[in-house]
Amino acid sequence: MISWNKDLFEFKVVASDGNARAGILKTPHGEIETPVYMPVGTLGTVKAVTHREVEELGYKIILGNTYHLYLRPGLDVIKEAGGLHNFINWKKALLTDSGGFQVFSLARKKGQASVKITEEGVIFRDHLAGDLHLFTPEFVAYIEEVLGADIIMPLDVVVPYPTDYTTAAEALDRTIRWLERFIKARTRDDQALFGIVQGAFWKDLRRESALKTMEYDDYLFGYSIGGLSVGEDAQTMYEMTQEVTRLLPWNKPRYLMGVGKPENLVESVERGVDMFDCVFPTRVARTGTLYTTYGKVNIGNQKYRKDFSPPDPECDCYTCRNYTKAYLRHLFNVDEITAYILNTIHNLAFYKRLMEQMRKAIIEGRFQKWKAEFYEKYFSNQS
Numbered sequence: 367m368i369s370w371n372k373d374l375f376e377f378k379v380v381a382s383d384g385n386a387r388a389g390i391l392k393t394p395h396g397e398i399e400t401p402v403y404m405p406v407g408t409l410g411t412v413k414a415v416t417h418r419e420v421e422e423l424g425y426k427i428i429l430g431n432t433y434h435l436y437l438r439p440g441l442d443v444i445k446e447a448g449g450l451h452n453f454i455n456w457k458k459a460l461l462t463d464s465g466g467f468q469v470f471s472l473a474r475k476k477g478q479a480s481v482k483i484t485e486e487g488v489i490f491r492d493h494l495a496g497d498l499h500l501f502t503p504e505f506v507a508y509i510e511e512v513l514g515a516d517i518i519m520p521l522d523v524v525v526p527y528p529t530d531y532t533t534a535a536e537a538l539d540r541t542i543r544w545l546e547r548f549i550k551a552r553t554r555d556d557q558a559l560f561g562i563v564q565g566a567f568w569k570d571l572r573r574e575s576a577l578k579t580m581e582y583d584d585y586l587f588g589y590s591i592g593g594l595s596v597g598e599d600a601q602t603m604y605e606m607t608q609e610v611t612r613l614l615p616w617n618k619p620r621y622l623m624g625v626g627k628p629e630n631l632v633e634s635v636e637r638g639v640d641m642f643d644c645v646f647p648t649r650v651a652r653t654g655t656l657y658t659t660y661g662k663v664n665i666g667n668q669k670y671r672k673d674f675s676p677p678d679p680e681c682d683c684y685t686c687r688n689y690t691k692a693y694l695r696h697l698f699n700v701d702e703i704t705a706y707i708l709n710t711i712h713n714l715a716f717y718k719r720l721m722e723q724m725r726k727a728i729i730e731g732r733f734q735k736w737k738a739e740f741y742e743k744y745f746s747n748q749s
Contacts, residue, residue: 368552370587375516375558377588377619383733385611385638388725391619393516394556395451395459398426400619400640401724403631403717404461405648409434410454413648414703414710417456423683423714426458427516429643432509433465437492441512449514460515461643464506464562467592467624470524483523485540503547511554519590520548522562527597534566542578549585558587560621566593567602569609576613588619591639595625604633611638628657628720628744632737635724647717651709654698657716661747663691665709670695683715684708 376392389400405412405420408431412420420428430450439453447453450460469490470481482489487502506521521544523537541564552559561579565571579589591610594603603625611620621641622634631642647657656663658678663670665677673691685694685708697705727736 367549367585368555369585370558371555374556375587377617379616381729383728383731384636386635386728386733387638387640388728389619389640393459395457395516396426398459399725401635401721402427402641403721404429404641404643405714406643406645409438410450414652414706415714419711420714421458424718427461428456430460430462430513430515431465431468432462432506432513433468435513436465436509437494441509445512451514461517462510462513462515462519464519464521465501466522467524469501503544504551507548507551511557515557517558517560519560519562520545522564522592524593525566529566531568534568534571538564538571538575545579545582549582559585560588560590561586562590562592563610564593567598567606572606572609573613576610580615583615588621589614590621590623592623594622600630604637607634607639608637631720632724632740636733636737647713648710651713652706654709656709656712659743661744665691665694666698677712678716681712681715683712685712
């Protein structure tokens with residue numbers, strides 16, 4: 367069974383403050399400082415911005431979505447292009463998920479009853495053409511090897527919220543069996559595999575999943591926490607996260623999948639998480655929501671019609687250096703595409719700065735002080 371090339375990948379915790387950690391993650395396409403938020407490039411691009419803008423903001427890793435890229439443009443195109451890095455012309459690190467979450471979530475959104483889980487894999491209709499497809503652990507391993515991302519995820523079973531204990535336990539066990547099959551199917555050592563901890567919303571299942579996943583530690587570069595931020599309250603999410611991180615190996619990165627809001631990132635870093643991804647900051651940017659030092663700004667509001675101040679007085683991004691709330695409100699309210707671009711640049715800059723501030727506070731041993739000061743400003747104005 368294939369592990370990862372130790373010359374290409376390395377993770378080191380350089381400082382800690384309580385359970386919060388600051389680290390360095392080495393990949394074949396560069397080093398990444400943690401904690402890190404990773405922008406989501408579902409179809410090979412982060413929506414509303416170019417790779418140049420993402421890179422200028424300081425990001426060194428983005429995500430691609432296995433499910434969507436498999437459907438469009440298709441594996442034949444990406445394989446002939448020489449992999450996803452070449453196809454999208456992104457020189458830095460890439461992470462691809464397994465597509466499992468999209469299989470289940472898109473089916474629920476479309477009201478499809480045709481998603482069927484068997485021991486072999488998951489049978490589903492694609493949300494575009496309606497064709498039937500089968501994702502097995504082995505086939506997903508092949509897809510991700512064609513895509514060629516630095517960090518890859520195994521196929522797992524995602525349960526909805528709410529769900530019952532028996533369903534969650536069965537999904538947990540199947541996820542572990544699929545992990546073993548995924549590992550056995552791998553042929554490349556220039557990709558690093560993360561295991562995915564499931565268990566829904568029961569602490570005992572989360573513990574069981576973590577311990578069973580860790581039985582494959584020799585083949586896992588890191589650990590993901592899946593199945594959260596799917597409708598449960600924030601406190602439950604934090605409790606499940608903490609239950610897992612306290613068990614996971616200290617010397618390996620922890621990745622909380624699909625989370626989330628700024629406060630979610632702060633609370634999860636405090637509980638020992640190193641890596642995050644979520645479409646949230648770019649999605650809400652396109653609906654007129656900006657995240658700032660002083661809270662959330664709904665830029666379409668009438669009160670900003672003659673507000674000639676920058677969106678965030680403490681932000682030095684391109685948007686804040688050059689434009690006012692009044693102008694951004696105007697662009698957004700006349701459906702100008704530039705509004706999406708400028709809003710997205712700002713939100714990505716805010717998230718990047720947030721992670722940098724947490725890292726600095728951890729290294730300096732003042733995370734709790736920083737958190738209190740951040741929250742005092744952040745929750746002072748929710749417009």
